[in-house]
Amino acid sequence: MLTQDDIQLLRKDFPILDEQIYGRRLVYLDNAATTQKPVCVVDTIKHQYFHTNANVHRGVHFLSHKATELHEAARKTVADFIGVPDEKGIIFTRGTTEAINLVASSFGEAFCNRGDQIIVSAMEHHSNIVPWQLLAERKDLKIKVIPISEKGELDLDFFRTVLNEKTKIVAVSHVSNVLGTVNNVREIIRMAHEKGVAVLVDGAQAVPHIPLNISELDADFYVFSAHKIYGPTGIGVLFGKTELLEKMPPYQGGGEMIAKVTFERTTYNELPFKFEAGTPDYIGSTAFATALKYVQNIGIKQIAAYENELLQYASTAMLRNIDKLKIYGTASEKSAVLSFNIGTIHPYDIGVLLDHQGIAVRTGHHCAQPLMDFYEIQGTVRASFAFYNTLNEIDIFVEAVKKAVKMLS
Ligand code: PLP
DSSP: OOOHHHHHHHHTTOGGGGOEETTEEOEEOBTTTOOOOOHHHHHHHHHIIIIIOOOSSSOOSHHHHHHHHHHHHHHHHHHHHTTOSOGGGEEEESSHHHHHHHHHHHHHHHHOOTTOEEEEETTOOGGGTHHHHHHHHHHTOEEEEEOBOTTSOBOHHHHHHHOOTTEEEEEEESBOTTTOBBOOHHHHHHHHHHTTOEEEEEOTTTTTTSOOOHHHHTOSEEEEEGGGGTSOTTOEEEEEOHHHHTTSOOSSOSSSSEEEEOSSOEEEOOTTGGGOOSSOOHHHHHHHHHHHHHHHHHOHHHHHHHHHHHHHHHHHHHHHHOTTEEEEOOOSSBOSEEEEEETTOOHHHHHHHHHHTTEEOEEEOTTOHHHHHHHTOSOEEEEEOOTTOOHHHHHHHHHHHHHHHHHHO
């Protein structure tokens, strides 16, 4: 188990955590939006630009070979991290959002026809709703929504009743960015596969927090972003089963993704390059690999256990100290996210007053407006934790919330 002493040592890897905000040391509790970067990740970016920068895949010269080697080694690191034996199914994208758009567009083109059905859940991030709506509009498809309980758990009995021969794909989040609910995606995948239906799992909030083996999970598609797991912004991953990716048309056209171009007919590159048009983010991929190795070094199981301690500590302290507190998301399996409201106080007002005390949280609908509609609220305050947060920071946070409430009441 990671101790507070271990955490103090790890915090030294993150210089931004020493920043002063309005004269107070930053307390960063907005990790679900993006995580801070350790020195090794930023050093990798700098080293690459200063020593190995050249465009990948096409060059005959030394630097291009070196850059290509690093980029492809990064793909292997990603595959290993998520338990995928074959890097051909690892496609670099700009992030989770682009990965979902890729699947919606390309899988939709290959496999969906008028009257078919897509299933999503009521707790999805907009990036796992809108791409499917665009596809549904284009191809005249229906979207069914798995409802949730007040606690924020999916109704899998309902899911069973709507899964049918018209269903082409199920798209669900592994972990909710608002509620922290860890969905039973293993069971969802099992149920979908029984009916021959593919499943896309949005792992944006899962990969940084829980151990993962995608091969065991048997997900058809799994997507996530580097910036939420201590890596750089602007790069993410689509894992797809190669037998599906082989049947799907390219998402974008351009360099890299072709085998042969003529004005009469163009043929496409093999996987994964068929889905990677244009110069890839080869600097980002290598820095991403550094981030994953950094996490691996600490141990994702240790991270999960420690973050759970933070979550329990914060939830108990908030419930003990704050009157009229309502926590959204009380699922039996929950990741390190605490969304709440206090009486009728607007979440934005609490967010601003916390900011004045050096505390970064997120307020609003968290790109999950249908979920806000379900709870009949405008938004919440969301504190989201990472392994570099301390119990002392949570004490500071709870005291700051108390102070904010006093000022606003
Ligand atoms: N899905 C979930 C569950 C998220 O939390 C987020 C970001 O907050 C996304 C998708 C979109 O990720 P990105 O903006 O990195 O593409």
